Amino acid sequence: MSTYFVIAEHLQGALTETTFETLGAARALADATGGEVVGVLLGHGVQDMAGQLAAADRVLVADHPALEHFTPEAYNAALEPLLQEHQPRLTLFQNTAIGMDLAAYLAARLNWPLIAYCNGLRAEDGAIVTTSQIYGGKVFAECRLPEGPGMVTVLAGAFPAEAGQAGDAPRVETVSVSLDGLRTRFEELHEPEAEDVDITKADVIVAVGRGIQSEDNLELAEELAQALGGVVAASRPIVDAGWLPRMRQVGKSGQKVKPKLYLALGISGAPEHVEGMKDSELIIAVNTDPNAPIFDVAHYGVVADLFDVAEALLERLED
């Protein structure tokens, strides 16, 4: 029987949405191949969380003080013997700040194949066929995992979370772990600093990406946002450049937003960004590249220079 391991992720006492999405994807594979889904939960005092992994047949819980907070070293040290012992057909991680620290490390340690950025999974004649989104979302790659154990990291939002939340309470088993000689120590978790603007509460967001070109040009975005009664947000590169505060960042490592209007200016729409804004009620995107993936998620698209459109729009709104 094929076994599918799902490595559960949690932060600040709550399992992540992506964990359930991944669990649901594993459930579908197991149902198609007559396999078993095993949730793996690492932490300290997390027994109660195990029962929430409803789509799993059973959950292995590794409880240890060194696992209370996430560090890649402790998590990997706990997971490696577990995977070695069980040799699951497929181990599913999330393609997140946690899963990315685990999967590639364990793949190299165990000498197992790994497919990252996975947004599609299916069983085909006993093989597992994966689809991944690479090159900034511009290209899809289909891979076939050879027989024997393999791993994937699953993109957030690729599968419905509901499928992972459905099912009877799983059987919970405790596994012992020994974690000695760790060279990594968790020190402190930092909550984001409160900012004057909370983009998650805004009805209208004017979001800028690389296309804005310079910090000075943010003024135009700011004027447009004001005319629309909204706020300015950005994709990662703009925040990394220091042009806007971290709390204005939309995407995987930033904020998830669902405004009434998301006006994307000069944003190509890499999966990391789309993850944070795809549920907006109305998305209008302006980009010079007609093939930009942002047009796959937008409701309305304009292939044009963002400055031309923004200025024309501003004039009209101010009339």
Added chain:
Amino acid sequence: MNIVVAVKQVPDLIEELEINEEGTGLDPDVLSFVLNEFDDHALEEALLLKEEAGATVTVVGVDTTGELDQALYTAIAKGADKAVKIVGDFEEGERMPTPIMARLLADAIREMDYDLVFVGVQAADDLDGQVAPMLAALLGLPHVGVVVGVEKADGAVKVHKEFWGGITADVLVETPAVLGIQAARQAPRYAPVSRVRQAMKEATIEEIEVDDLPEAPDASVCRMFIPEATGRAEMLEGDEEAVAGKIVEILKERGLV
């Protein structure tokens, strides 16, 4: 303190991408390459540490494009002390699977004197996993990824790791260690062309030649394709005036203006 920064080049995503005839990868003939942007951040963070705490910065990469020199000389122009390129009979311009690249890098870095290895947290083409954690596993070192700042401590570094929603953590890691850098504390510096030219004249790039590719687990790509536009977006045509007019109409219909 010695910091090794592992870099690679990736296709420039600004350019239009084409799939090769076999449908298994990008067509290398039409690609242009740029330094992986996250590796640029890894280099920047290393240079910041060098300025603050004193360090020797060595940049190393596998030359899969035949054009890595440019990136290495630029790194030297920015302040790196030494550059090493790994050369061999590689398929020029083809994507090198991460498990193979990580093994080549690990073999080279193992021979170096280092306290820290910095690598960009990810790259646009690392379909089969990210370099940094694989490198750590192969070198037997602790690793932290998605790092947005590094501070020197006693026999260790304090790293600032990012989760999501603005949540971050401080983690203390004993050196030697491998760090996957998401973003340096400041935007990567710019190297003036004159400095790059000077580096090309004065600096030498050390070469490590490999004969055979290492064995690594492989999940072969059966098919690579450019997804057809789902056609979700209704495209607004016309000049900017016309487009602006249409947008305002849409917003009015929805009571947004």
